[in-house]
Amino acid sequence: MSHEPSPLRDYARHVGLWIVAIALIFVAWELVLVATGLPAYVIPPPGKAIGVIFDNIPLMTQLTSQTLSETFYGYIVGAVLGVVLAVIMAQVPIVHRLLYPALITSQAVPIVAIAAPLVIIFGFGLTPKLIIVAWIVFFPVVVNVLDGLASVDHDQINLARLLGGTRLRTFMIVRLPACIGPLFSGLKIGACYAVTGAVIGEWTASSHIGLGTYLLTANAQMNTAGVYGAMLLLTAIGIGSFLFVVIVEHFATPWRTRMTAPAYFGGNIPPHASTQKQKV
Incomplete structure (x- = not known):
């Protein structure tokens, strides 16, 4: 009899x-207003902030689509570059020693400070915003993949080579699977902060109106409900991005939630193994 948890039950619970967590946030929001007595032009009630979104659905849909596309494409660029560079650095030690200090130094530069030079170089448009988002996503992906590749047991690598594995095949079978978990950790961190990069890009280098520019306009007009409405949509993008990565991770790493895992990268179970297991 199988005792594996039901995936549908797990999904429903999560x-x-x-x-419940989101509901508690809105309840706390209401309680703060009741306890402090702050007027609506300082902190609007949740219903009013949500009402702004539904009262301006065509506009909010357009703004959300613009910010979401900037977040998505910048995220993809940063993630792909991070994985590729991490693999190169792990395979070529001299590249690791040369580039790692530069990566640390690049993250010490405030992200807002690089926005102005990007506008000067690339002008107002999509490119500066994509670079800013990719800049934010890039670093956690590189660091986590590097840590995953460095944590591989050297005995496993030596065993694979003794069994005749080439350098490429050893990397694919032993080292690459070891960095999948750390990779998704970096991707989840990047997913949470990617929308921040999109907003900063819209504030400094935007030729198209998105949620970030709308937030500035609403703030200048003392439209507090509009400010909080934009904040809710930006938060929804961040949460949705994180959950999407979690879902991809679930399907990409089935061994974390199942008793058995499929054989990846050419690793097949011998035919007699299942027979022996049944006899036992």
């Missing part, structure tokens, strides 16, 4: 916890 979704329920998310709904």
Whole structure:
């Protein structure tokens, strides 16, 4: 009899916890207003902030689509470059020694400070915003993949080579699977902060109106409900991005939630193995 948990039950439980957590945030929001007595032009009630979104659905849809596309494409660029560079640095030690200090130094530069030079170089448009988002996503992906590749047991690598594995095949079978977990950790961190990069890009280098530029305009007009409405949509993008990566991770790493895992990268179970298992 199988004792593996039901995936649908797990999904329902996780979704329920998310709904409860979000509901508690709105309840706390209301309680703060009741306890402090702050007027609506300082902190609007949740219903009013949500109402702004539904009262301006065509505009909010357009703004959200613009910011979401900037976040998505910048995220993809940063993630791909991070994985590729991390693999190169892990395989070529001299590249690792030369580039790693430069990566640390690049992250010490405030992200807002690089926005102005990017506008001068690339002008107002999509490119500066993509670079800013990729800049934010890039670093956690590189560091986590490097840590994953460095944590591989050297005995496993030596065993693979003794069994005749080439350098490429050893990397694919032993080292690459070891960095999948750390890779998704970096991707989840990047997913949370990617929307921040998109907003900063819109504030400094935007030729198209998105949620970031709308937030500045609403703030200048003392439209507090609009400010909080934009904040809710930006938060929704960040949460949605994180959950999407979690879902991809679930399907890419089935061994974390199942008793058995499929054989990846050419690793097949011998035919007699299942027979021996049944006899036992």
